[in-house]
Amino acid sequence: QRRGIPEAIYAEGKSAPQVVALAETALETTDRALITRISDEQFEALESTFADSAPDATLERYGSTVRVLGAEFEQPSLEATVGIVTAGTVDGPVADEAQVVCTDAGATVDRVDDIGVAALNRTLDQVDRLRDADTLIVAAGREGALPTVVAGLVDTPVIAVPVSSGYGHGGDGEAALAGLLQSCTVLSVVNIDAGFVAGAQATLIARAIDAARTDDGSR
Amino acid sequence: QRRGIPEAIYAEGKSAPQVVALAETALETTDRALITRISDEQFEALESTFADSAPDATLERYGSTVRVLGAEFEQPSLEATVGIVTAGTVDGPVADEAQVVCTDAGATVDRVDDIGVAALNRTLDQVDRLRDADTLIVAAGREGALPTVVAGLVDTPVIAVPVSSGYGHGGDGEAALAGLLQSCTVLSVVNIDAGFVAGAQATLIARAIDAARTDDGSR
Amino acid sequence: QRRGIPEAIYAEGKSAPQVVALAETALETTDRALITRISDEQFEALESTFADSAPDATLERYGSTVRVLGAEFEQPSLEATVGIVTAGTVDGPVADEAQVVCTDAGATVDRVDDIGVAALNRTLDQVDRLRDADTLIVAAGREGALPTVVAGLVDTPVIAVPVSSGYGHGGDGEAALAGLLQSCTVLSVVNIDAGFVAGAQATLIARAIDAARTDDGSR
Amino acid sequence: QRRGIPEAIYAEGKSAPQVVALAETALETTDRALITRISDEQFEALESTFADSAPDATLERYGSTVRVLGAEFEQPSLEATVGIVTAGTVDGPVADEAQVVCTDAGATVDRVDDIGVAALNRTLDQVDRLRDADTLIVAAGREGALPTVVAGLVDTPVIAVPVSSGYGHGGDGEAALAGLLQSCTVLSVVNIDAGFVAGAQATLIARAIDAARTDDGSR
Amino acid sequence: QRRGIPEAIYAEGKSAPQVVALAETALETTDRALITRISDEQFEALESTFADSAPDATLERYGSTVRVLGAEFEQPSLEATVGIVTAGTVDGPVADEAQVVCTDAGATVDRVDDIGVAALNRTLDQVDRLRDADTLIVAAGREGALPTVVAGLVDTPVIAVPVSSGYGHGGDGEAALAGLLQSCTVLSVVNIDAGFVAGAQATLIARAIDAARTDDGSR
Amino acid sequence: QRRGIPEAIYAEGKSAPQVVALAETALETTDRALITRISDEQFEALESTFADSAPDATLERYGSTVRVLGAEFEQPSLEATVGIVTAGTVDGPVADEAQVVCTDAGATVDRVDDIGVAALNRTLDQVDRLRDADTLIVAAGREGALPTVVAGLVDTPVIAVPVSSGYGHGGDGEAALAGLLQSCTVLSVVNIDAGFVAGAQATLIARAIDAARTDDGSR
Amino acid sequence: QRRGIPEAIYAEGKSAPQVVALAETALETTDRALITRISDEQFEALESTFADSAPDATLERYGSTVRVLGAEFEQPSLEATVGIVTAGTVDGPVADEAQVVCTDAGATVDRVDDIGVAALNRTLDQVDRLRDADTLIVAAGREGALPTVVAGLVDTPVIAVPVSSGYGHGGDGEAALAGLLQSCTVLSVVNIDAGFVAGAQATLIARAIDAARTDDGSR
Amino acid sequence: QRRGIPEAIYAEGKSAPQVVALAETALETTDRALITRISDEQFEALESTFADSAPDATLERYGSTVRVLGAEFEQPSLEATVGIVTAGTVDGPVADEAQVVCTDAGATVDRVDDIGVAALNRTLDQVDRLRDADTLIVAAGREGALPTVVAGLVDTPVIAVPVSSGYGHGGDGEAALAGLLQSCTVLSVVNIDAGFVAGAQATLIARAIDAARTDDGSR
Numbered sequence A, B, C, D, E, F, G, H: 001q002r003r004g005i006p007e008a009i010y011a012e013g014k015s016a017p018q019v020v021a022l023a024e025t026a027l028e029t030t031d032r033a034l035i036t037r038i039s040d041e042q043f044e045a046l047e048s049t050f051a052d053s054a055p056d057a058t059l060e061r062y063g064s065t066v067r068v069l070g071a072e073f074e075q076p077s078l079e080a081t082v083g084i085v086t087a088g089t090v091d092g093p094v095a096d097e098a099q100v101v102c103t104d105a106g107a108t109v110d111r112v113d114d115i116g117v118a119a120l121n122r123t124l125d126q127v128d129r130l131r132d133a134d135t136l137i138v139a140a141g142r143e144g145a146l147p148t149v150v151a152g153l154v155d156t157p158v159i160a161v162p163v164s165s166g167y168g169h170g171g172d173g174e175a176a177l178a179g180l181l182q183s184c185t186v187l188s189v190v191n192i193d194a195g196f197v198a199g200a201q202a203t204l205i206a207r208a209i210d211a212a213r214t215d216d217g218s219r
Ligand SMILES: Nc1ncnc2c1ncn2[C@@H]1O[C@H](COP(=O)(O)O)[C@@H](O)[C@H]1O
Pocket: C006, C007, C008, C009, C010, C036, C097, C193, C194, C195, C196, C197
């Protein structure tokens, strides 16, 4: 656990038993396990093993990300909202990673999907909702235009996540990363597909706001 | 003259007398001269020389681009409009290059400046005007988001020009170029700062439309 | 549907049942389905399923691209011709993508294959045919010389598509892309292998010309 | 003014009179001017002109960044502290840019200079001070290790700014940028030398905390 | 054998019988075999074959690296210690390669694992041990900060090995390599994942020190 | 003198007296001096100095390349022709370098300028002349298409020289280099702007052919 | 057939029946077939099919390259020798490609393997043999030093082939390619792994020399 | 002072008075000053100032690197030799940097210049001298082949320094760096032009050997 953020288990490239074993250890030491990039097969192994070995544990699934909650886990609660926004369906798994970290820390998450700039009216329809969050994570691939457009519409801190979609020149997220670093509005960036880091950074901001709110407004 | 597009004189890195000499030759052979990336000093040399040597020539200035018209030049006229759009002031000289080519070919040019996506309302305010053009050139630097947003709002062909602004990673137009190649809408691209090529390509489209219009609608 | 261009189903990396399901949805909502980068296995699944579920649908195959037409689909027709040109056989699937979009929109397509510059006489033999089209798409891999040579021979707008062939330095289409951006003639470019985008851009040009022709020559 | 952050005048590459003119306009419209990357000559021109034209304006200098305050300017005040940290002297001008934005918005700034990791004890000596800030900006060039080390020592959000120092492979800030995107702790990043953007992002976080503190702890 | 360093068999991409055959040849000609990047399957083939064909050979396993010692092998011994340090578990196989070379040459190896800078106290806890070695190899992936921090804490030569971990921009060890080349302290570098080369270079240093020690202190 | 090719003096970045001094030494030791990338000022210094110090030396100028011949220099003669071809005027200085090396070795040089593929008829008009040479050097910048087209038209060895023209993506000769390495015909390549190396390689081929011709046809 | 060089069949990524079918067509049209990068399985399919369908055809195998000779094939013969040199075993398949082209054209081939510069005495031992060839192809991977060293030792034209070995920075042949383009001696280069092109270019040189020799020494 | 290595003053880009001032401070605090990349003008300013202000200081010049010794400076002495080798004259200033660090620490320096591999006999002539040093620094630009060749001839640790010579692809030292990282022999690398770091690393090795020698051979 670094910076009060739990370690996550990166399931891709691991066998189902390996994922299960790592999840069991995490559950023992921190009362819950976070698993990202999980496959259906790995998820089923998790479900069937834990039905036996930890029958009172709860499994929460956010797309390709999973959280296993032990019976003793005490869910914290933050008085702060993180908006998590995607441009298209391909951005979903990256946003899922962000979501599970924020949720685990107790932030309210408002997830807004599929509002990429190619159909700008869908973006504009969500402006009020975007303005209601305390901080925003915006994930976008290919040319990565959505975080810039969103940041131009709100006054809160925006964390942009370039996503490794696209083929040809600038594919695999490099165009989106470069574009976000060049953004003519104000935002900060994490690495390509680094949804977990974006979620963790948003959590640190949400905790600071929560602390300010609940410390009765003074320092 | 390739493809019915005049050669232009690229003034950057040439001395004022060199620019003047090249302009004189162009004037003799094609009845007009196009000069791009001209400095004030070069422009003044042009003015004072031509006042003497070609007193009935006309100088038209489009920012850093200049067209010198000989007395015999017969300005063609196309029944077609090219919209030329910039995201910010830094994109001006590149748009100027495009503009002089289209103008020289006789297209109507509608220039719309400084409507970059960081202030999205300025973009949206111009939608009707953008839709009125037969084809659009959109120039944008840094993250190059504007051409994608514009192309999502119109039904006409859009030619995007990445501009070499920005510093750090993806600077010098590379982020904009990569982003435009990755664009999730429909557009085609020319090289960084290649305003002249964009203008020439738009001219070819405008000519095709003009021919269709004036050839009494049939082929 | 963006810019009046139908969405396509990108079959690569999807299972045959996934492709079939997406095609069925497309057929229901837009009366036809476009599928790119299809395998033989996926195509057979499509054929056998639709024989049952949609017996009056028609399957058109353009190499690795397929169009499924529902009984209700009203084929539009444009008074405009798009020439689609390839340098070699490896460019075929990319040209197929372009072709299906143009065909779907009702343009006449003139396909000219395998006229790469290593055997220049084959290129030159086709000049008259190339000049007859209203706009050209030219696909070429490796060093990507063909679009430049073709554009030097015609007066119509050329859209160049770099293709991801070649190995070693500049392989995977990067040499072709860079060369086309540097082209010393007039053309515009889409991303590596982006045949679909090239077809869509040519369609927008063809529509503009068709409108000019059929709007009885005036605006 | 985007996102409540004033526009700054980027002095590099502008003449002294141009900088002065832009500063005068900014002063008129927003009651103060922010100028980054100013030279001594430009600063002196500013001083001597404003001594005449705006005798009651105040000039504040933060290294290569300057703020000119008009008599009417109402300095806001935020109940929040931004720590601004540099690894070495070469990072100073970038940190100055960040500092002037945060100061202009009314945040308390705690500047901690020259604590790069090559002399780790200097870093460790400042841990308590670093923990006291509400959010941190850390600027570092060459290998850019400092932001990672600092972020491992505090619980607050860290914004890292890679700085364009270094020569050879990975020079000009590219090694630092890549390293920060790969950081094994939690932080977000802005582009190379983008001190202004880092300051603006930290300001948005500081404002959110201030609002939470001063809105009597509830929403 | 180059520079007194044995050739190693790089097992990745070879079949189990190929690895066994190469190991048998090495055993015959140099009385031992070094195999790097071995899989479990390859290792088992090695064990079962050698049980028959060379029953008095010994197999030493260092993670994914293996040394087979023939009965006649005379283990040299150096009066010198090489410290081998990793930032995290992903760096293990690369460090194993280094270790087997140093061990084979007779150096004392002190292996210190998992002291990456994200948890700086773990790094600092090992300072005395790090200072005791005659030379250090430090392997680190992602942002590669550990070798710089370690080199700032000791007075002995440090050889840094960037490791191909990390995804996105700067992944596959490129960020670590660039950062180490930019390091603001004193160290030298080998290629990404080149644990074998690092071990060989450390061996050459250890041999020079051993020679100086055992040649009764004079030359 | 490497490989029987004289060293050349690379004048760019040297002072006029430095160039003169190096030329004097070359004249003394090898009876002639080759100087590449010379400026007018450097050339005049050469002329005026040698008028005094070596009045019977001859200066030959090939654009920006110069050869100074001492009175004793015995010009060799090869029974072989090197064709040197450029796409445009910007390729001239690079071709000059090649030309002086071939001339110095005694090859007949046939220089064919300005036949780039944008005006293909100019290329085709020269086919017979191109076929007459024993080997060809073809220099081209921007997209570098000319060497591929030429090599497709002749049966002799072609050495391609990419030239550092062009701006934006692939500028400075990188697009031409990558395209030439990807060429779908048969040719070999030297580095960007390496006219000297191309001339030297063509000289080695010309010498081999000359030797075969003059050694009465047998070995 | 371009430039008198036969087309080759690139077997990698094709099925055994595909390779057989293509070989049959080549045999019919040009009396022989050249196949590169063949697998054992593909080779066996070739053998067993041709035993039936073309029993009087001959199969020649050069490592991973194969030539099938029809009964009618008339083997040409050139009075010229091509030396083909490799640095290590990994360079073999690339050299095999070169060898089959030269052999097919009738040149004498002198193959010299495994003389890379890490064991310089092996290189120097072969100097006389290297000097005897009329032209040399030198293939080398990793740092690609061998072609430079060889070219410094002979007076004949050297064609260098960078080979895609090596891992980490500069791996996959990019370091070798860049180093060969920077070579401080005289040589020309083909793309990474382009053994076939190198063989074809050497063939063109060998043909020119042969023609000069056999045309009784005059032109 | 890091790792017992003095800080050096990098003169390039500083004014003569700045260099003098920094040298005075260094002289006061560490009894000597090291200045790299000094110009003639800066050196003269140093001489004339110190003639007045520090008349008993001594100035040592090593090409473009200078060491100023205060009267109190106690020159240490190491019982160890560092060989410093260059491929050509362009590598001189980089080697000078290395030399001054080693000299300052008291190592014996054996400088061997201009033995690049294009004239291999010059390299081989120096083998005995190269073998006599305790450790070697080898600086080479363009393709950077020399360090690999040298390392193949000696048994001591080699530190390679790529030098920023060369133009075109792989220029500015990148080809040399990549080639050295790929070297098929054993060596370690520092960044392009980082002669100072190479000298410091060699110093650390020399100190370890000296300590072993003078600590009467035991530990
Ligand atoms: N070959 C293609 N090139 C570019 N875009 C495509 C291609 N095929 C499908 N698309 C578009 O890619 C987007 C995502 O497609 P899919 O992955 O099928 O959901 C849709 O907007 C499609 O219209």
